[in-house]
Amino acid sequence: MIWWLENPTRARTERQGVANLAERVAWLKGVRWHLSNGAALAVDFEIEHDGDSVPLTMTYAEFHPNSPPIVLPRDGSRLSNHQYGAGGNLCLEYRADNWETSITGAMMIESAHRLIAGERDVEGPELPSAHAVSLGQSVRGSYFRFLLTRQMEERLKAIAPGQSFEIGIAEKYYADTFTVTIIETDGVTDGRAWPAGIRETTKRGQAIRLPEGTAMPAATQAGIADLLGALGLGALREAALAASGEMDFVLASATETAHFYAYDAGQKRVFGRSRLLKVATSDRLPDDYSLLAGKSVGIVGCGSLGSKLAAMLARAGVRMFTLVDDDVFFAENLVRNELGAAAAGVHKADAVRSRLIEIAGTIDVTVRRVALGGQESADSTDSVMSALRACDLIIDATADAHCFNFCAAVAKESLKPLVWGEVFAGGIGGLVARVRSGHEPEPQAARNQINAWCNAHGVPAPLAGLAAPYEAATGSARPLVADDAEVSIIAGHLARLATDVLTLPEDSAFTAPAYAIGLRKAWIFSQPFETWPIELAGSAPWKAEQDPASVADSLALLRELLPLAFDGHDQPSE
Numbered sequence: 001m002i003w004w005l006e007n008p009t010r011a012r013t014e015r016q017g018v019a020n021l022a023e024r025v026a027w028l029k030g031v032r033w034h035l036s037n038g039a040a041l042a043v044d045f046e047i048e049h050d051g052d053s054v055p056l057t058m059t060y061a062e063f064h065p066n067s068p069p070i071v072l073p074r075d076g077s078r079l080s081n082h083q084y085g086a087g088g089n090l091c092l093e094y095r096a097d098n099w100e101t102s103i104t105g106a107m108m109i110e111s112a113h114r115l116i117a118g119e120r121d122v123e124g125p126e127l128p129s130a131h132a133v134s135l136g137q138s139v140r141g142s143y144f145r146f147l148l149t150r151q152m153e154e155r156l157k158a159i160a161p162g163q164s165f166e167i168g169i170a171e172k173y174y175a176d177t178f179t180v181t182i183i184e185t186d187g188v189t190d191g192r193a194w195p196a197g198i199r200e201t202t203k204r205g206q207a208i209r210l211p212e213g214t215a216m217p218a219a220t221q222a223g224i225a226d227l228l229g230a231l232g233l234g235a236l237r238e239a240a241l242a243a244s245g246e247m248d249f250v251l252a253s254a255t256e257t258a259h260f261y262a263y264d265a266g267q268k269r270v271f272g273r274s275r276l277l278k279v280a281t282s283d284r285l286p287d288d289y290s291l292l293a294g295k296s297v298g299i300v301g302c303g304s305l306g307s308k309l310a311a312m313l314a315r316a317g318v319r320m321f322t323l324v325d326d327d328v329f330f331a332e333n334l335v336r337n338e339l340g341a342a343a344a345g346v347h348k349a350d351a352v353r354s355r356l357i358e359i360a361g362t363i364d365v366t367v368r369r370v371a372l373g374g375q376e377s378a379d380s381t382d383s384v385m386s387a388l389r390a391c392d393l394i395i396d397a398t399a400d401a402h403c404f405n406f407c408a409a410v411a412k413e414s415l416k417p418l419v420w421g422e423v424f425a426g427g428i429g430g431l432v433a434r435v436r437s438g439h440e441p442e443p444q445a446a447r448n449q450i451n452a453w454c455n456a457h458g459v460p461a462p463l464a465g466l467a468a469p470y471e472a473a474t475g476s477a478r479p480l481v482a483d484d485a486e487v488s489i490i491a492g493h494l495a496r497l498a499t500d501v502l503t504l505p506e507d508s509a510f511t512a513p514a515y516a517i518g519l520r521k522a523w524i525f526s527q528p529f530e531t532w533p534i535e536l537a538g539s540a541p542w543k544a545e546q547d548p549a550s551v552a553d554s555l556a557l558l559r560e561l562l563p564l565a566f567d568g569h570d571q572p573s574e
Contacts, residue, residue, distance in 0.1 A: 001062060001063075002039055003041075003060070003063065003064050003065075004060070007065075010064075010065055011041065013104070014041075014060070017104045017106035018045075018106050018109065019031070020106070021106040021109060025113075026048075027047055027049060027113055028045060028046075028047065028048075028109065029045070029046045029047075029048055029053070030044065030045055030046040031043060032045070038062075040059050040060060040061075040062065041064075042058065042059040042060065043058050043105065044056070044057050044074060045058070045109065047112060047113050049117050054073070054079060054116055055073065055074040056071055056072065056074060056090075056112060057071070057072060057073075057074045058070070058105055058108060065101040066101060069105055070089055071090045071112050072088050072089050072090060073088055073090075076088060079119075080115055080116065082119070084133075090112055090115060092108060092111040092112060093111045094111060135277070139275050142275035143177050143178060144273075144275065145178070145179045145274055145276075145277055146179075146181070146250075146258070146259035146277065147179060147181040147193035147279050148182070148193070148276060148277070148278050148279060149181075149193050149281065150191075150279070151190065151191030152185065152191050153252075153257055155185045155191075156185070156252035157209075157252060157254070159207065159209035159252065160209060161209050161210065161211040162209065162211050163208070164208045164231075164233055164236065165206070165207055166205070166206060167184060167185050167204070167205050167250060168183045168203075168204065169181070169182060169203050169248050170183045170192065170201070170202050171200060171203065172194075172198065172199065172200040180259060180274060181194065183202065185207065194361065195360055195361020195362060196362045197357055197361035197362035197363065198358060198361050203246070203248065205247075205248030205249065205250060206247075206248070206250070207250045208249065208250070208251050209252050209253075210251055210253040212254065214227075214230075214231075214253065216251060216253070216256060217251075217260075219271055219273035220271050221241065221262075221269060221271050224271055225237055225240065228240060236249075244264055245263075245264070246262065246263045247262040247263075248261050249261070258276060259273065259274040259276070260272070261274065286503075288504070289316055289317045289499070290317065291502065291503050292316055292318045292499065292503065293317050293319045294319075295320065295392045295393065295502045296320035296321070296322065296390065296391045296393075297318050297320070297321055297322070297391055297395060298321075298322040298387065298393070298394045298395065299321065299323055299324070299395045299397060300324040300372055300394070300395065300396050300403060301324070301325055301396065301397035301398035301399075301400075301403070302324075302325035302327070302349045302351075303327065303333070303348065304333070304336040304338075304487045304491075305399075305421060305422075305423060305490065305491050306325070306397035307348065307352050307355070308337075308338045308491035309421075309491045309494055309495050309498070310323065310338070310352050310355075310356060311352075311356065311359060312495035313495055313498060314356045314359045314363065315359060316495070316499050318502075319360065319363050320363075320364045321353075321364070321365045321366070322368065323349040323353060323365060323366070323367050323368065324349065324368045324370055324388070325349040325368075325369070326369050326370055326376075327348050327371075328345065328347055328348065329343045329344060329345070329346055329348045329351050331344050335483065336483060336484040336486075336487045336488075338352070338355060339351050339352065339355060343355075349368065349369055353365040353367050366387060368383070370383075371403075372384055372385075372398075372403050373402030373403035373404075373406050374403075381406070385406060385410050388407070388410045389414040389416070392416065393417050393418075393419065393501055394410060394411050394418050394419070395419045395420065395498060396419075396420040396421075399421075404443075404447065407420070408442075408443030408444050411435070411443050415437045415541075415542060415543065417434060417435065417505070418435050419434045419494065419497055419498050419501060420433055420434075421493070421494035421497075422490075423482050424482075424523075425481065426481055426520075426522070427482035427483055427519060427520065428518065428519060428520045428525065429490075429519045429520065429523070429525055430489070430490035430493075430517050431450070431490075431514065431515070431516055431517070432490065432494045432497050432517065433447075433450060433514035433515075433534070434497050434498075434510075435513060436505065437541050437542040437543075438539060438540070438541050438542075439508075439513075439539055440539060441536055441537065441538030441539070442538075442542040445538060446513070446514070446536050449534075449537065450514055453534050454516075457523070458523075489517070493517055497510065511533065512533035513534070513535075513536050514533070514534035515531055515533055517529075517530075517531050517532075518531065518532075
């Protein structure tokens with residue numbers, strides 16, 4: 001795109017505006033238009049002030065007038081405190097954060113004149129900076145970073161001046177960036193900058209509180225050596241200057257905290273200082289989500305829907321999972337799974353466990369590589385059902401009727417809530433549902449009612465996951481089609497339903513127990529994102545109290561099977 005060829009009227013306006021400015025003011029000289037590299041329209045000019053001539057170049061952006069021109073010194077010099085970037089771009093009154101298409105190049109030149117004149121006027125006040133640097137901008141090019149929490153900072157400030165002691169440090173390498181943080185001071189381990197349990201290296205380091213008036217040293221061998229020598233820390237000085245081994249120093253003063261490091265790079269000893277990043281502590285979840293850390297969730301099915309659901313619940317605060325799935329992850333699953341390419345060839349349940357650790361760090365995840373409802377041994381099936389019974393919530397993300405039967409049986413027997421979801425074939429939408437004892441009918445009855453509701457609305461068998469499982473049951477079956485966005489939407493609704501069950505077990509925010517959610521104009525959906533609530537009849541407790549006759553039968557059976565246990569103990573007293 002060459003904007004000045006596509007919009008010659010604006011180009012002529014820009015040139016005429018600069019020409020008019022040059023005629024009107026005496027400080028603008030040497031205007032010369034030309035094309036820079038890449039056919040960008042540019043203009044050279046000089047700004048004269050107090051006997052000096054400042055050569056500048058203004059280059060119009062590729063997307064002008066929708067983005068601002070760049071104004072910089074033609075000789076690469078530093079003219080002002082209001083410059084940024086490698087080229088020394090002038091930070092003028094008109095920038096990307098306040099740009100409007102009505103702003104012209106002539107206005108940019110006038111702004112440059114005000115900046116230069118203002119900064120060179122020693123009699124006048126210093127110009128305030130309008131250039132607000134974001135955190136991301138400030139750390140560009142810094143690949144060694146030190147994350148410091150408020151708790152750890154306060155502990156370092158409490159150290160007596162001149163004191164040195166060992167600390168625990170964690171280091172990780174991710175996305176071409178080395179990051180360190182303090183994980184322990186004087187045996188106290190709370191307040192780390194990221195969760196424990198992720199892939200990291202732990203090591204010992206030294207924290208030193210600098211005496212008042214002691215400046216931070218230069219990040220060089222001489223700077224570190226001189227400081228440690230001046231503080232009388234001879235052993236640390238020798239270790240820092242040693243020809244081998246890593247060293248980590250955290251230096252704290254009344255106003256500043258810094259991390260210094262030393263390591264071997266071939267025949268060279270390298271010293272450096274990490275870029276400090278202070279970690280804010282703010283809660284970004286609803287208050288009632290704090291309950292989720294103490295809840296356990298059993299998820300059956302770690303495919304596209306289940307993997308995304310597990311990740312969402314981990315981000316919400318759930319810290320105990322039981323994952324059930326016997327399937328293996330392949331590259332073809334990448335199109336809509338939470339997992340990445342590194343998981344190829346790994347059991348889905350194992351890979352999802354690793355993903356949850358990446359998200360939440362230390363987390364309790366039990367993995368069962370079992371196909372619930374499949375051709376498994378009776379003891380394997382029974383073991384999985386026992387594990388699910390111990391969970392606070394059971395979720396079926398398989399869209400498989402046989403698996404649902406087992407999940408429903410566990411939920412009914414243990415009186416635990418059951419949530420399930422399905423993605424309709426072709427990605428036209430999906431279904432989410434939940435049942436709770438005393439609020440909705442028992443799981444099988446609820447599913448039958450939902451099936452009847454779908455049939456009453458003329459659902460074609462090939463379209464609904466209720467009739468055609470989303471995940472193909474056998475390798476010979478053709479997997480149903482849905483993309484990542486479609487699966488993610490249904491997973492999000494399912495996760496929201498799950499968190500509601502866990503945080504509001506008696507007072508749900510959802511007026512209906514089940515919803516059909518449309519993503520395309522198909523079946524009953526007249527448009528995308530159309531939602532149909534599905535009401536269910538029945539709210540009686542799932543277990544009836546045993547009548548006296550049933551109790552008597554149970555006792556008789558126990559007496560028959562365990563006669564010794566009842567010998568002489570169940571006879572009526574005289």
